[in-house]
Amino acid sequence: MHVNFSCAPENVDKLIAKVFEEINKIKENGATPEDLNKIKEAEIANAKEYLEINGYRSYKLKEVYESGLNFESILDYQSGIDKLNSKTFQDAANTYFDDNNYAEFILIPEK
Structure with missing residues (x-):
């Protein structure tokens, strides 16, 4: 998981x-x-x-084949999106944004 952004050095x-x-x-609260x-x-x-x-369709076909899923699941993206809820993001944030495994990289432009 990563977060990146561009800004002026003073910000x-x-x-x-x-x-x-x-x-x-x-x-704390989810999305x-x-x-x-x-x-x-x-x-x-x-x-x-x-x-x-x-390339994406090829990737999804490979994923479905390797996972043993139904090939129609490639086209059924809506049901997965519909399952997303606030708790999904709360759980992901608590799992993946762990302060014990944090690295920060700041690129400063040359003067």
Whole structure:
């Protein structure tokens, strides 16, 4: 799991603090209903777009074959997206945003 952003060097500390503030909100409360709707809309748009790319379809076919899933599951992206809820993101944040396994990299432009 990673978070990245671009900003002016003088804004680095403020933005890092804001990222941690948002992660902690999700850890405590899950995703807001507004954010959950935005995520679902974006996932639906991405899924439709990706299905037009041969490499993605090939990847999904391989995944279905190796997992023993039904091939129709490739086209049934909607049911997976519908299952997303606030707790999904809360659990993921608590699992993957672990302070004990944290690395920070800041790239500063040359002067």
